[in-house]
Amino acid sequence: MIQKAGVSLFVFLLASFVSSHAASLQSKSVSITRQDGGSLKTELGYGIVLNAQSSLTREWITIHDASFPADIVDTVGVRTKYESGRVSGSYMYEASYIITSREALTAVDIRFLLFDVWGNHIRTLVASELVDYDPAQTRGFSGKWNLFSENEASEYYASIAYIARVRTKEGRVIEGNRNAALAEARKFSRKFTEDDLEPKPKREK
DSSP states (O other): OHHHHHHHHHHHHHHHHHHHHHHHHHHHHEEEEEEEEEESOEEEETTEEETTTOOOEEEEEEEEETTSSEEEOSOOOOEEEEEOOSSOOEEEEEEEEEEEESSOEEEEEEEEEEEETTSOEEEEEEEEEOOOBOTTOEEEEEEEEEEOOHHHHHHEEEEEEEEEEEEETTSOEEEOOHHHHHHHHTTTOTTOOGGGGSOOOOOOO
């Protein structure tokens, strides 16, 4: 019994070491970049500005993983925009980003985690780019998402961008670094969970 217990303890310690070593290697491949995302003000036209009296500027955060098949170039984030219509206008989220590949890919899934000035998670935006990438190829994209509430447009403060998954030319789907995304998100909100990394339906108010 003593011998078996000793073997079990050794196996447990070995597994813990391997897991810790793998996590250490992964963390060394991950880097975080930050950038001022510009004013919280949103131009509405006719001299009207949302958050006209605010001096706050947004935070843009981007997660990079040197061990992953694709990466976001530089630091990117989400802006708010107001688009005028014939009858009424509408608020939009928009972002521009550049993706570089390290191997042949057929699809890339980018996520933007949004937080308000109070540190609450607002939404998770998704942009799936279904295009072919050759190794070491760079492509630029832009995305737009409906924004149904003026209050949400006013209070949106920070975004965290990361690549959630890719599909290789051979058909493999590779998940991105969820732990890094969770760690950054929890700096804004301790209530943020892994489930919040996934987009939720947003109903118009």
